Amino acid sequence: MRTASRILVAHPSPDLYGSDWQLVETIHGLIEAGHEVVVALPLDGPLVEVLRDAGARVAVMPFTVLRKALLSPTGLARLSAQAAPEIARLRAVIRASRAEAVLTNTVTIPWWPVAASAAGVPVLAHVHEAEDTQRRIIRAGLNAPLLAASRIVANSGAARDALLDVQPRLAPRTEVVHNGVAGPDQPLEPLRHRRPGDPFRIAMVGRLSPRKGVDVALDAVGLLRRSGVDASLSVCGSVFxxxxxxxAELRERAGRRDLDGHVELLGYVRPTWPVLEAADAVVVPSRAEPFGNTAVEAMHAARPLVASRVQGLAEVVTDAVTGLLVPIEQVQDGTGTPTDPDRFVADLAERLTAVATDEARAKSMGVASRKRVEEHFAWTAIAEQTMEVYRWALDHG
Known part of the structure; x- marks a missing residue:
């Protein structure tokens, strides 16, 4: 990579969740390598201070971020009709910034790659999505702006496959680099020995979103409690x-008789290590998940993990070794809804029960998890691979 390059990063969210923290780690790596980094965000928020502390300059400015309401043929057509003036405006921003490369983080900011290409600047696109439940025409349109990218990083094989399924021309430019996830600053306490009468404490970290399956986790814990397992659930996450x-639906469900007093909706929590340290198991019941940073955090904490067998989670979790995977069949209609939601809940509850009733197996999976994450998903294991892709993009863009 050329010395002291100026890199403009476009990112769709000012929040602090999985792809946001991945961006922070990447920016640390770029700055440590001697580069100047400017980050464009559409809104102010908690990410701004974190980026500035990392050494980046931050510009808050309006630009289009795709939301679910636009993911229809009509929505995409309307978006395309409005593209020309925004591309021209972003091209002017890129030229004024004197950036030598542009990094676009996720496919939900479609006009940045096109504007950077129009400005004659190499574009590196980082794909964190693995949409395979939307209609093909929607997915093709969603990913079409990536045709302007010089190089593409997908955070999982699932994300790469979903992209290339609808834009096969991108295959020579696309490379899989799994997310690197930082572990705790200090070692956590090992998984506790549960004495008779101790409750079974389950943790979940993630957005309060139907895609993350928080409702499934609540229903599964209710099923555990009705079967005689004294289970509780702590959920770290806020709502879009x-x-x-x-x-509101989650809070109503948590207040019903079978769960009342046994579910905590904690809101946004950072760091989450104290919650994970207190847990006997971690659940990741996502209906769609291109990678699964929260699963990796559970592995850092050496906690047994129960997760959906879906997309990137199936790459992160080795079933029956580092955790237990729950089958989930999805309807290909854009909803990601399981064909048998009651079965999904029952299977999740069954695997949580297996963890609750077999302490030796739970500890074994936790130990195996921590070993796997240190070898494959710790940021130190990923950093050089990530920086190598960025060097190539700058040198050959």
Whole structure:
């Protein structure tokens, strides 16, 4: 990579969740390599201070971020009709920044790769999505702007396959680099020995979103409790604007008789290590998950993990070795809804029961998890691979 390059990074969210923290780690690596980094965000938020502490400059400016309402043929057509003025505006921003490369983080900011290419600047696109439940025409349109990218990093084989399924021309430019996830600053306490009468404490970390399956986790814990397991659930995560209805549904469900007093909706929590340290198991019941940073965090904590066998989670978790995977069949209609939601809940509860009733197996999976994460998913194991891709993009863009 050329010395002291100026890199403009476009990112769709000012929050602090999986892809946001992945971006922070990447920016640390770029700055440590001697590069100047400017980050463009569409809104102010908690990520701004973290990026500035990392040494990046931050510019808050309006630009299009794709939301679910636009993921229809009509929505994409409307978006395309509005593209020309925004591409021109972003091209002017890129030229004024004197950036020598542009990094676009996720496919939900479609006009940045096109604008960078129009400005004559190499584009590195980082794909964190593995949409395979949307209709093919929608997925093709969603990923079409990546045709302007010089190089593409997909955070899992699932994300790469979903991309190339609808844009096969991108195959020579696309490379899989799994997310690197930082572990705790200090070693956590090992998994506790549960004495007779001790409750079974389950943790979940993630957005309060239907895609993350928080409702499935609540129903599974209710099923455990009705079967005689004294289970409780702590959920770390906040809701996307516009999804307040989902949080209200979760709170209503948590207040029912079978769960009342045994579910904590903690809101946004950072760091999550104290919650994971207190847990006897971690659950990741996502209906769609291109990678699964929260699963890797559970592995750092050496906690037994129960997760959906879906997309990137199937790459992260080795079934019956580092955790237990729950089958989930999805309807290919854009909803990601399991064909048999009751079976999904029952299977999740069954595997959580297996962890609760077999302490030796739970500890074995936790130990195996920590070994696997240190070898494959710790940031130190991923950093050089990530930086090598960025060097190539700058040198050959």
């Amino acid at each position: 604007p516009g999804y307040e209805w989902y949080e």
